[in-house]
Structures are given as C-alpha cells and as structure tokens.
Amino acid sequence: MKADLxxxxxxxxxxxxxxxxxxxxxxxxxxxxxxxxxxxxLVVKRRQGPLTLLHGSMERDTxxxxxxxxxxxxxxxxxxxxxxxxxxxxxxxxxxxxxxxMQDQGLAGxxxxxxxxxxxAAFVLLRQLQAIAPELEIVGEYEDSLFALAxxxxxxxxxxxxxxxxxxxxxxxGETQEFIQGHQARNGVVQNRDGExxxxxxxKAFIRSRLAFHGLREDHETIFSQGRDAGVxxxxxxxxxxxxxxxxxxxxxxxxxxxxxxxxxxxxWSLGYATDEVWEAxxxxxxxxxxxxxxxxxxxxCREPQLMTCDYFEAKGHPTxxxxxxxxxxxxxxxxxxxxxxxxxxxxxxxxxxxxxxxxPGHVFSVEPGLYYPERGFGxxxxxxxxxxxxxxxxxxxxxxxxxxxxxxxx
Amino acid sequence: MKADLxxxxxxxxxxxxxxxxxxxxxxxxxxxxxxxxxxxxLVVKRRQGPLTLLHGSMERDTxxxxxxxxxxxxxxxxxxxxxxxxxxxxxxxxxxxxxxxMQDQGLAGxxxxxxxxxxxAAFVLLRQLQAIAPELEIVGEYEDSLFALAxxxxxxxxxxxxxxxxxxxxxxxGETQEFIQGHQARNGVVQNRDGExxxxxxxKAFIRSRLAFHGLREDHETIFSQGRDAGVxxxxxxxxxxxxxxxxxxxxxxxxxxxxxxxxxxxxWSLGYATDEVWEAxxxxxxxxxxxxxxxxxxxxCREPQLMTCDYFEAKGHPTxxxxxxxxxxxxxxxxxxxxxxxxxxxxxxxxxxxxxxxxPGHVFSVEPGLYYPERGFGxxxxxxxxxxxxxxxxxxxxxxxxxxxxxxxx
Numbered sequence: 090m091k092a093d094l095x096x097x098x099x100x101x102x103x104x105x106x107x108x109x110x111x112x113x114x115x116x117x118x119x120x121x122x123x124x125x126x127x128x129x130x131l132v133v134k135r136r137q138g139p140l141t142l143l144h145g146s147m148e149r150d151t152x153x154x155x156x157x158x159x160x161x162x163x164x165x166x167x168x169x170x171x172x173x174x175x176x177x178x179x180x181x182x183x184x185x186x187x188x189x190x191m192q193d194q195g196l197a198g199x200x201x202x203x204x205x206x207x208x209x210a211a212f213v214l215l216r217q218l219q220a221i222a223p224e225l226e227i228v229g230e231y232e233d234s235l236f237a238l239a240x241x242x243x244x245x246x247x248x249x250x251x252x253x254x255x256x257x258x259x260x261x262x263g264e265t266q267e268f269i270q271g272h273q274a275r276n277g278v279v280q281n282r283d284g285e286x287x288x289x290x291x292x293k294a295f296i297r298s299r300l301a302f303h304g305l306r307e308d309h310e311t312i313f314s315q316g317r318d319a320g321v322x323x324x325x326x327x328x329x330x331x332x333x334x335x336x337x338x339x340x341x342x343x344x345x346x347x348x349x350x351x352x353x354x355x356x357x358w359s360l361g362y363a364t365d366e367v368w369e370a371x372x373x374x375x376x377x378x379x380x381x382x383x384x385x386x387x388x389x390x391c392r393e394p395q396l397m398t399c400d401y402f403e404a405k406g407h408p409t410x411x412x413x414x415x416x417x418x419x420x421x422x423x424x425x426x427x428x429x430x431x432x433x434x435x436x437x438x439x440x441x442x443x444x445x446x447x448x449x450p451g452h453v454f455s456v457e458p459g460l461y462y463p464e465r466g467f468g469x470x471x472x473x474x475x476x477x478x479x480x481x482x483x484x485x486x487x488x489x490x491x492x493x494x495x496x497x498x499x500x
Numbered sequence: 501m502k503a504d505l506x507x508x509x510x511x512x513x514x515x516x517x518x519x520x521x522x523x524x525x526x527x528x529x530x531x532x533x534x535x536x537x538x539x540x541x542l543v544v545k546r547r548q549g550p551l552t553l554l555h556g557s558m559e560r561d562t563x564x565x566x567x568x569x570x571x572x573x574x575x576x577x578x579x580x581x582x583x584x585x586x587x588x589x590x591x592x593x594x595x596x597x598x599x600x601x602m603q604d605q606g607l608a609g610x611x612x613x614x615x616x617x618x619x620x621a622a623f624v625l626l627r628q629l630q631a632i633a634p635e636l637e638i639v640g641e642y643e644d645s646l647f648a649l650a651x652x653x654x655x656x657x658x659x660x661x662x663x664x665x666x667x668x669x670x671x672x673x674g675e676t677q678e679f680i681q682g683h684q685a686r687n688g689v690v691q692n693r694d695g696e697x698x699x700x701x702x703x704k705a706f707i708r709s710r711l712a713f714h715g716l717r718e719d720h721e722t723i724f725s726q727g728r729d730a731g732v733x734x735x736x737x738x739x740x741x742x743x744x745x746x747x748x749x750x751x752x753x754x755x756x757x758x759x760x761x762x763x764x765x766x767x768x769w770s771l772g773y774a775t776d777e778v779w780e781a782x783x784x785x786x787x788x789x790x791x792x793x794x795x796x797x798x799x800x801x802c803r804e805p806q807l808m809t810c811d812y813f814e815a816k817g818h819p820t821x822x823x824x825x826x827x828x829x830x831x832x833x834x835x836x837x838x839x840x841x842x843x844x845x846x847x848x849x850x851x852x853x854x855x856x857x858x859x860x861p862g863h864v865f866s867v868e869p870g871l872y873y874p875e876r877g878f879g880x881x882x883x884x885x886x887x888x889x890x891x892x893x894x895x896x897x898x899x900x901x902x903x904x905x906x907x908x909x910x911x
Contacts, residue, residue: 109619113720114525117618126720126734128844146828147733167825169852177854180642202620207528208520209612209640211619212626216640229620229627231591294715301712304705309524309537322558325537414578417557433539441580443588 104198242451255486290328320463355472361500515609653862666897701739731874766883772911
C-alpha cells in the first residue's frame with residue numbers, strides 16, 4: 090500500500106522516484122493522484138520526502154484536489170522557453186526539464202522511473218537523461234516493480250472502493266438476469282413480445298445503460314459469449330447472435346468505478362435447461378471453486394490453489410496448462426489474478442516458475458476455474474473476487490447466486 | 501495514414517518495427533489492430549513485409565478479426581517454458597521471447613520500437629535486448645515518431661469514423677441543451693418542477709446516460725464548468741453546483757466512439773442572459789474563430805492560425821501565451837490539436853519553436869480560441885473540429901449552433 094513506499098524504496102536501494110506521462114491509462118500516476126486527469130504530469134519523491142506533482146497551469150484546480158505537494162510546471166519551467174533554448178528539439182527540452190526538476194527537488198543517487206508512455210520514447214528519453222547526468226543512476230524495473238508491490242496490498246480506503254465496485258457489479262448482473270428473464274422462449278430462442286430474438290448485442294446495450302446509470306465504466310468489452318464462443322476464454326461474444334436455450338453462456342463482467350477500481354466476476358448461465366456435458370463441466374468447476382475458496386488463507390503460497398486446481402482437473406481427465414502448456418482445451422489459464430486499478434495485477438494465482446508470493450492482508454484477487462471445449466461447443470467458468478482484509482479474514486466481494494440454469498418463461 | 505508505413509520506415513532508415521504492450525490505452529497498437537482487446541500483444545513488421553500479430557491463445561478469435569498475419573504466442577513461444585528456462589526471471593524471459601520473434605520474423609538492422617508500457621520497464625527491457633543483440637540497433641523515437649506521423653493524416657475509413665463521432669457528439673450536445681431547457685428558472689437558479697436545483701452533476705449524469713445510449717464513451721470527464729471554474733481551462737466543473745443564470749458555462753465535450761475515435765467540440769453557454777463582459781469576450785472569440793476558419797487552407801503552416809489569434813487578442817488588450825508565457829489570464833493555450841485515436845495528437849496549432857508542420861489532406865483538428873478571467877469569474881471558449889478531406893477541402897465535423905445565451909423558461 091501507499092504507506093509502504095519509503096520501505097520499498099529502502100529495500101530496493103532507491104533514493105528517489107519519478108513517475109511520468111499522461112494520466113490516461115497510467116495506473117501508477119492514477120494511484121498517486123487519485124485518478125486526477127492530468128496531461129504530461131510528473132510526480133517525484135525523495136526517500137522520506139513528500140510526493141510532489143508538477144502539473145500544467147490549466148490543470149491547477151485538478152492538481153489541488155490530489156493533496157500532493159504542487160509545482161506549477163508552466164510557471165516554473167515554461168515549455169515554450171525550453172523549446173526555444175533547444176531549437177525546437179522536444180527530446181532535449183524534456184531531458185533538460187527532467188534534470189532541472191531533479192536538481193530542484195533534491196533527487197540524487199539511484200532514481201526509479203515509472204509511469205506509462207511510449208516504449209521507444211521512454212528508451213531514448215531515459216538513455217539521454219542518464220547520459221547528461223552520469224552522477225545519477227536511472228533505474229527501470231520490469232514487472233515486479235516497487236509500485237506493483239505497493240499496489241498489491243490494498244489499504245482500507247482502497248478496500249472500500251473495491252467493496253463498492255463489487256456491490257454495484259453484482260447489482261447490474263442481477264438487473265441483466267431480470268432483463269433476460271423478462272423475455273420468452275420460443276423455438277429454442279429467447280425473444281421479446283413482438284417475437285424478435287434477443288441478441289447478445291441487445292443484452293450488452295442493456296448492460297452499458299445500467300453501467301452508465303450506476304456511474305461505472307466498461308474499460309474493455311464485457312464477455313457475454315455463448316456455445317462455441319464461450320469455449321474461447323477471451324471471446325467477448327457475437328453481438329448478432331440470438332440467445333439460445335441450453336447453451337453455456339460465459340458472462341464475465343469487469344466494470345470499473347469512477348475512482349478507477351475494478352471488480353471481476355463470472356457466472357456461467359444456461360437458459361431454460363443445460364445439457365449433460367455442460368452440467369458435468371460446471372459441477373466440476375463449482376466443486377474445485379468451493380474447495381479452493383475453503384482453503385484460502387493468509388500465509389499460503391499463491392501458486393498452491395492453481396496446483397490444487399490442476400491436480401483436480403487432471404484427475405478428472407482434462408488437459409491443463411500444467412500438463413499440456415499451450416493447450417486450447419480443458420483448463421487453459423491460471424486460477425486468478427489481483428484486482429485494483431488494473432484488472433490484472435499482483436498477486437498472480439499461477440504456477441509459473443518464479444511466483445513465490447504468499448497471501449497477505451490487503452490482497453484482493455479473483456478465483457476463476459474454467460473448462461473449455463470449443464470444438465464441442467461449450468465453455469464454463471465460475472469466478473468471484475475476494476479480499477484478505479487487514480485482520481487477515483477472507484471477505485467475499487462478489488455476492489451473486491451461482492445458478493447455472495436460468496429459467497426463461499415458456500422454456 | 502497506414503499506407504505510408506513503408507515510406508516512413510524508409511525515410512527514417514528503419515528496417516523493422518516492433519509494437520509492444522497491452523491494448524488498453526495503447527493507441528499505436530489500437531491503430532494497427534482496429535482497437536482489438538489484447539493482452540501482452542506484439543506486432544512486428546519488416547520493411548515491405550506484412551504486419552504480424554503475436555497474440556495469446558485465449559484471444560485467437562479477437563486476433564483473427566484484426567486481419568493481420570497471426571502467430572499464436574502461447575503455442576509457439578510458451579511463456580511457462582520460457583520462465584522455466586530463465587529460472588523465473590521475467591525480464592530475461594521477455595528479452596528471449598522478443599529476440600526469438602525477431603529472428604523468426606526476419607527482423608534485422610535498425611528496429612523502431614513503439615507501444616505503451618511502463619517507462620522504466622521499457623528502459624531496462626530495450627537496453628537488455630540491445631545488449632544481447634549487438635547486431636541490431638534498437639531505435640526509440642521521442643514524440644515526432646513514425647506512428648505520430650502516420651496517424652497525423654487520416655485515411656477515408658478513419659475520416660468516416662471521425663464524421664460519425666462528430667454527428668453523435670453534436671446530437672448529444674443537443675439532447676443536453678433540451679434537457680436543461682426542460683427546467684425552469686427561479687431566483688437565478690435552474691430547477692426542476694419540484695423546485696430542486698439542477699446541478700452540474702445531474703447534467704453530467706444525463707450526458708453519460710445519452711453517451712451509453714448512443715454507444716459512445718467518456719474517456720475522461722466532460723468539462724461542464726461554470727463562472728470562475730470556466731476560467732480554468734481544464735477544470736471539469738463542480739458536480740454539486742446548481743446551474744445559475746447569467747454565468748458563462750464552458751461545455752467542452754470529447755467523447756470517443758466504440759471504434760476508438762474522438763470528437764472535440766466546445767460551446768460557451770450563458771443561461772437566460774449574459775453579462776456584458778462575457779458577451780464581449782465571447783464576441784471576440786467568435787470573431788477570431790470565424791477569421792481563422794475562413795483562413796484555413798492546405799499548405800498553410802499550422803502555427804499561422806495561432807499567431808493570427810495571438811495578434812488579435814493582444815490587439816484587444818489580452819495577455820497571451822506568446823506575450824506572457826505562463827499567463828493564467830487572457831488567452832492561455834494554443835489554438836488547437838489533431839484528433840484521432842488520441843484526443844490530443846498531431847498536428848499542433850501551436851506557435852511553439854520547432855512546429856514546422858503545414859496543413860495537409862487527411863488532417864483532422866480542433867480550432868478553439870478562448871479567453872479566461874477566473875478572478876473576474878468567467879471563461880469562454882468556442883471550439884469546432886474540422887478535417888481536410890482527400891480532395892483538400894475543409895469539412896466541418898462539428899455542426900452545432902454557436903448561441904451564447906440559452907433561453908430558460910421563467911428567466
């Protein structure tokens with residue numbers, strides 16, 4: 090959590106931090122600024138020093154609400170003048186700006202750099218900064234970065250955001266179920282009173298309208314995929330397809346609140362009735378889901394539930410990512426992932442080599458066993474998101490019935 | 501435009517391209533894949549060769565719809581196995597993966613790298629890739645990159661997306677005006693039939709519901725700011741504030757379509773009546789807006805309309821970013837910016853040193869003069885988005901009345 094920044098800097102022997110980039114899609118910047126909309130922002134920090142935001146003058150009201158120490162960039166380091174000084178060379182002007190800021194803010198020694206930007210631009214920018222400032226060491230971290238670690242454990246404010254995200258997500262899942270059940274079955278298809286088939290596209294339009302009503306956003310398209318498409322985990326569903334009875338529907342729902350926090354839940358539905366093979370796959374997913382949920386505890390290695398799930402599915406005769414890496418059938422992914430400002434973050438419930446994380450208070454993550462048989466026309470997945478609160482107790486953030494079969498009038 | 505990629509690679513002496521990262525917020529990747537949702541994607545291209553997408557197995561249906569050449573990453577370069585090989589070192593595994601792909605795809609020589617990721621992660625990743633492959637030259641570009649240039653001119657398909665974004669945005673602006681006018685004025689405040697004041701927050705909730713209905717998204721918060729707040733260009737407005745008569749309201753509206761293309765329009769409204777100083781500032785903005793619009797032509801330097809606008813406002817006695825860099829009063833920004841998959845992209849209608857761009861067919865950009873006096877409690881801005889089509893003709897993408905005063909029943 091944010092309170093760990095100084096400790097993490099010390100552990101990594103970092104004397105300073107620098108976070109670059111526009112706020113859009115920049116999760117580290119959003120983490121520090123509460124999601125404020127900022128263009129070409131810069132946050133810097135010395136170890137034991139305050140978080141300081143350099144912001145554009147036009148964004149001074151937005152910047153003031155972040156609660157960070159502020160420097161008006163345009164008033165202090167005017168970019169028009171820097172570009173004049175460097176004959177219009179934007180790279181040289183930016184390097185000069187960054188170096189001036191580091192000197193003015195007392196950043197010296199080993200400086201960790203973070204924030205989202207173009208990969209090639211970051212490469213030349215940081216290389217050039219390192220070249221003009223050989224007394225500094227510009228440090229990049231790949232994946233297990235200081236911020237990935239800080240963000241991996243949520244503080245109480247963040248847990249509240251995640252609880253609220255779960256509450257609203259489940260509310261909309263319920264509204265969506267009711268909306269579908271407000272239709273009738275006819276000739277194996279769900280249709281409205283006028284006899285028009287209800288399509289996946291219409292269900293998604295309904296979901297979007299409810300998201301807007303409740304103040305949530307769809308960061309990327311909701312998965313509502315049916316039959317064969319449900320057998321390809323990230324297939325989001327064919328909008329033109331009518332809802333059919335007796336097909337597995339994977340409804341994987343991951344909206345984001347205005348404060349930027351995600352929820353993640355999946356239910357598998359079969360409208361009217363379910364076929365035997367979908368029932369069997371679903372029951373297996375539910376059984377291992379329940380076993381995993383009952384086993385979760387602070388101190389347990391995060392890879393363990395994945396190994397337990399692979400053991401279970403392999404014993405039932407399914408290929409898994411462990412027994413057949415790269416398989417497209419059976420259990421084809423890892424068991425879960427952390428959730429926060431990113432839909433996929435630390436911790437990872439994966440058996441991958443190098444995953445030595447153990448569950449801790451503040452971990453918020455999904456648990457999502459699934460079985461996929463696209464050639465046989467189905468896929469199933471069950472997913473809830475859970476949290477270990479500060480007391481180390483497991484909290485369910487997704488509270489929604491697991492029912493596979495959803496009754497439809499006339500079916 | 502995309503058809504220029506080979507020419508631009510030749511001009512920059514690049515033998516290959518590599519685009520990295522998740523698709524969320526990754527505009528270059530979205531540009532090449534039509535906005536497909538992909539995690540840890542990689543697009544590579546040799547000069548004169550095809551665009552090739554390496555995608556996760558779970559995303560194979562999504563990948564197939566991009567129309568690019570495809571390689572199933574999990575089947576060909578399994579990350580579980582790469583991590584085993586590198587004892588769980590994610591950086592080493594990723595460098596190994598990239599180098600294998602480059603060899604398999606025949607990428608040699610000077611390789612430009614693009615795509616959005618963590619700045620520090622990009623720095624170490626590309627430095628390490630360069631270290632193990634000294635026969636290659638890893639090239640990063642800062643700002644005026646090959647993709648910034650390609651994206652700067654829109655092809656006919658993109659122009660159609662931008663036209664549609666403009667049509668829908670103006671439709672919702674009209675619905676918003678009607679919604680406000682469906683209220684009554686009382687004691688200087690706009691209120692509903694029950695006598696409750698209409699707040700900026702309620703207007704924004706209405707806007708969001710209409711965005712959802714029309715299939716648009718709010719990438720960042722709509723600006724609907726009133727009085728003093730309208731005098732700070734990027735203040736998005738106080739949600740708790742009731743709409744008041746006779747205050748300048750800056751309504752800067754920049755939604756994004758499902759295909760990822762933005763529109764950008766601003767109107768300044770004053771409900772019921774306008775004060776003399778708002779009228780005067782608005783009339784000046786409208787005059788220079790009209791002059792600029794009449795002057796726009798292919799071949800004209802993009803900095804010229806900004807110089808014209810500074811000349812005009814300075815002659816009227818206002819400080820400008822040219823006469824007083826860093827000013828918070830008067831004309832405090834540049835005249836406009838390109839619009840496409842980013843809300844701010846090339847070309848820039850700025851007088852900044854180094855801006856030598858001239859208008860070309862395919863340029864789509866905003867024109868937005870404004871005057872800001874927060875201490876005097878107002879700001880005004882007028883903005884339309886326009887395009888030079890392939891014939892070099894100026895097309896208006898924003899078609900909405902400019903009226904400053906919006907009548908309110910009872911006012």
